Amino acid sequence: MNIAVFGAGAVGIYVGASLLAAGADVVLIGRARMRGQIASQGLLLSDLEGRRQRLEGDQVPYQESPSALAAADLILVTVKSADSAAAASAIAGWAKPAALVVSLQNGVGNIDTLRSLLAGRQVLAAMVPFNVVQMEGNRFHRASGGELMVEAAAGLEPWLALFRQAGLPLQQCQDIAAVQWGKLLLNLNNAVNALSGLALKSELSQRAYRRCLALLIEEALAVLRAAGIHPARIAKAGPRLLPALLRLPDAIFTRVAATMLKIDPEARSSMWQDLQARRLTEVDYLNGAIVRLAESLARDAPANRRITALVHAAEQGGLQPLSGAALYRALRA
Ligand SMILES: NC(=O)C1=CN([C@@H]2O[C@H](COP(=O)(O)OP(=O)(O)OC[C@H]3O[C@@H](n4cnc5c(N)ncnc54)[C@H](OP(=O)(O)O)[C@@H]3O)[C@@H](O)[C@H]2O)C=CC1
Numbered sequence: 099m100n101i102a103v104f105g106a107g108a109v110g111i112y113v114g115a116s117l118l119a120a121g122a123d124v125v126l127i128g129r130a131r132m133r134g135q136i137a138s139q140g141l142l143l144s145d146l147e148g149r150r151q152r153l154e155g156d157q158v159p160y161q162e163s164p165s166a167l168a169a170a171d172l173i174l175v176t177v178k179s180a181d182s183a184a185a186a187s188a189i190a191g192w193a194k195p196a197a198l199v200v201s202l203q204n205g206v207g208n209i210d211t212l213r214s215l216l217a218g219r220q221v222l223a224a225m226v227p228f229n230v231v232q233m234e235g236n237r238f239h240r241a242s243g244g245e246l247m248v249e250a251a252a253g254l255e256p257w258l259a260l261f262r263q264a265g266l267p268l269q270q271c272q273d274i275a276a277v278q279w280g281k282l283l284l285n286l287n288n289a290v291n292a293l294s295g296l297a298l299k300s301e302l303s304q305r306a307y308r309r310c311l312a313l314l315i316e317e318a319l320a321v322l323r324a325a326g327i328h329p330a331r332i333a334k335a336g337p338r339l340l341p342a343l344l345r346l347p348d349a350i351f352t353r354v355a356a357t358m359l360k361i362d363p364e365a366r367s368s369m370w371q372d373l374q375a376r377r378l379t380e381v382d383y384l385n386g387a388i389v390r391l392a393e394s395l396a397r398d399a400p401a402n403r404r405i406t407a408l409v410h411a412a413e414q415g416g417l418q419p420l421s422g423a424a425l426y427r428a429l430r431a
Pocket residue numbers: 104105106107108109110127128129132176177178179181184185202203204205226227228229230231367368377380
């Protein structure tokens with residue numbers, strides 16, 4: 099039984115290489131730059147619980163060509179949101195019709211894009227709760243905790259033991275859309291984190307940034323409520339409690355929300371990683387999804403709209419890191 103990871107960057111390499119290390123037949127499909135780095139240096143898997151597992155370059159099949167999809171029975175899609183359509187057309191062109199496709203992407207719209215371009219195939223949505231950062235020395239570090247959640251389906255049965263063995267147990271759930279909306283609420287922090295220029299832990303330790311996130315989440319919750327969407331609880335605190343929790347003074351927050359700060363000091367949001375690498379970000383698929391949903395209901399989501407514009411300015415290199423106070427002012431302007 100073969101697995102292909104399509105779009106092997108931070109998440110794809112961590113998940114794919116963990117499966118490989120557990121004995122699975124895995125091929126990673128991605129860019130020449132990453133293939134070169136892995137071929138010459140191999141890679142190291144690490145996590146905040148102290149894992150350190152080295153794979154040499156010749157132990158990691160990494161290809162640029164989507165032709166590697168042809169042998170796959172399971173395809174994990176790990177491209178960023180803007181590349182979902184390209185991923186779907188590669189899968190449509192190369193993969194066996196019976197291959198199971200699982201999206202490990204953030205955002206709520208990727209699954210629809212994949213399904214509409216892969217009609218007749220089984221395409222499941224999943225949610226990655228943890229953070230992966232690529233660090234020096236080709237180290238792929240899982241910098242926070244949590245278990246993968248995936249839409250319940252009989253087709254997952256043959257894969258469950260393997261994922262468990264790889265340290266990535268799959269939690270099946272009935273209402274993945276609610277889970278994805280719940281995750282999206284947390285991902286509203288990606289933009290705050292990217293604009294802060296700070297590591298996640300240090301950003302979330304500062305009330306000034308948490309107030310920005312509280313504003314974004316509160317606004318998003320009002321839009322979801324108006325749309326009749328009930329986001330699932332992803333963090334220890336339920337979605338509706340999050341704004342009040344985030345606004346607590348630092349000394350209290352660090353005590354009552356200790357699990358939220360159980361993140362490696364090195365962890366950075368994927369959006370921060372995109373800005374650093376001068377790539378376009380997923381902001382249109384995260385904060386932008388709230389803005390579009392609001393518009394569809396003839397409402398506005400001004401704070402999410404403003405932060406989306408700020409991230410676009412940062413993508414063009416037109417913005418220095420913002421203090422929490424400056425960002426809050428910009429979101430309320
Ligand atoms: N990083 C994290 O901590 C987390 C990320 N996620 C989500 O997971 C998804 C993946 O994120 P992440 O791993 O950080 O992203 P990365 O950008 O690190 O990895 C995606 C990789 O796919 C490559 N790619 C894009 N299009 C193609 C294509 N057509 N063929 C081959 N390769 C392609 C990209 O190359 P290039 O850049 O050159 O286009 C990139 O190397 C996103 O939706 C993200 O939001 C979810 C939870 C945590």
